[in-house]
Amino acid sequence: xxxxxxxxxxxxxxxxxxxxxxxxxxxxxxxxxxxxxxxxxxxxxxxxxxxxxxxxxxxxxxxxxxxxxxxxxxxxxxxxxxxxxxxxxxxxxxxxxxxxxxxxxxxxxxxxxxxxxxxxxxxxxxxxxx
Amino acid sequence: xxxxxxxxxxxxxxxxxxxxxxxxxxxxxxxxxxxxxxxxxxxxxxxxxxxxxxxxxxxxxxxxxxxxxxxxxxxxxxxxxxxxxxxxxxxxxxxxxxxxxxxxxxxxxxxxxxxxxxxxxxxxxxxxxx
DNA sequence: CCGGATCCGCCTAGATACTG
DNA sequence: CAGTATCTAGGCGGATCCGG
Numbered sequence: 561x562x563x564x565x566x567x568x569x570x571x572x573x574x575x576x577x578x579x580x581x582x583x584x585x586x587x588x589x590x591x592x593x594x595x596x597x598x599x600x601x602x603x604x605x606x607x608x609x610x611x612x613x614x615x616x617x618x619x620x621x622x623x624x625x626x627x628x629x630x631x632x633x634x635x636x637x638x639x640x641x642x643x644x645x646x647x648x649x650x651x652x653x654x655x656x657x658x659x660x661x662x663x664x665x666x667x668x669x670x671x672x673x674x675x676x677x678x679x680x681x682x683x684x685x686x687x688x689x690x
Numbered sequence: 691x692x693x694x695x696x697x698x699x700x701x702x703x704x705x706x707x708x709x710x711x712x713x714x715x716x717x718x719x720x721x722x723x724x725x726x727x728x729x730x731x732x733x734x735x736x737x738x739x740x741x742x743x744x745x746x747x748x749x750x751x752x753x754x755x756x757x758x759x760x761x762x763x764x765x766x767x768x769x770x771x772x773x774x775x776x777x778x779x780x781x782x783x784x785x786x787x788x789x790x791x792x793x794x795x796x797x798x799x800x801x802x803x804x805x806x807x808x809x810x811x812x813x814x815x816x817x818x819x820x
Numbered sequence: 821c822c823g824g825a826t827c828c829g830c831c832t833a834g835a836t837a838c839t840g
Numbered sequence: 841c842a843g844t845a846t847c848t849a850g851g852c853g854g855a856t857c858c859g860g
Contacts, residue, residue, distance in 0.1 A: 578729050578797050579744060580818075585800035586722050587817035591851085595716065599708050608823050614709060619853055624824060633815060645860055648823065658802065662795045667708050669792055670715035676785070685763060687717035688710075721833085738842050749834055750843060775840095778842065 593626045605651035723756045728786055735781035
């Protein structure tokens with residue numbers, strides 16, 4: 561279960577390097593929505609309203625802002641089609657698939673964490689009780 | 691590189707389940723500091739000021755608040771020693787080692803992401819330019 | 821209905837200073 | 841050293857509006 565990142569003898573440089581690397585990662589993925597938007601787009605391009613429905617509680621304003629940041633950072637591509645009415649879709653770039661492992665680990669951990677909290681009667685610490 | 695979470699045919703239920711699981715994870719690990727504090731404690735118990743030095747830019751108020759939340763969520767244990775002056779240390783609980791895989795993936799991704807940004811001349815999107 | 825933009829306002833992260 | 845007090849700026853969200 562443990563990786564070589566954890567439970568090894570003290571090592572200041574390696575620890576500092578880890579902190580910097582994780583800082584970089586968290587900086588790019590900041591906020592509570594970016595990763596969730598990416599997950600929503602994993603099974604193909606979606607329209608603005610579809611993403612909003614997937615995430616349920618995000619407001620259009622926040623979604624708009626997050627999508628712009630994701631586009632700037634090269635995770636998402638916005639495509640406009642000249643249909644009538646105009647259609648806009650968002651889809652993942654190839655680079656965003658580099659996040660696959662992180663998402664998978666977060667998903668696995670989230671599942672076991674929910675189980676852990678329920679078993680120890682601490683379900684109040686969950687994101688939602690559904 | 692890809693896990694089975696990504697690049698598979700559309701599957702609404704699985705996608706929704708992923709979103710909920712990742713929501714749970716992000717909810718427990720919210721903010722930009724919790725994971726970094728845990729990394730800082732990986733190589734053994736540390737005192738308040740030591741953690742602050744590791745993280746460099748965190749203010750004592752935020753560190754105090756984050757440590758309290760980490761304690762409530764069962765990731766960190768606070769220990770007080772009746773020395774003069776009083777000494778306080780924080781250390782990881784066994785449960786926090788369940789985060790090992792997430793940390794490792796974040797660390798690896800952070801490293802490659804920094805490299806990616808430097809190579810594509812987008813270093814302005816990095817957490818710090820050092 | 822779709823893809824947003826705008827106004828309003830809370831809450832909290834963060835800076836700075838201070839205390840036992 | 842281990843935090844707390846005070847103040848401020850900005851992230852984030854609710855509600856509403858608007859052109860197509």
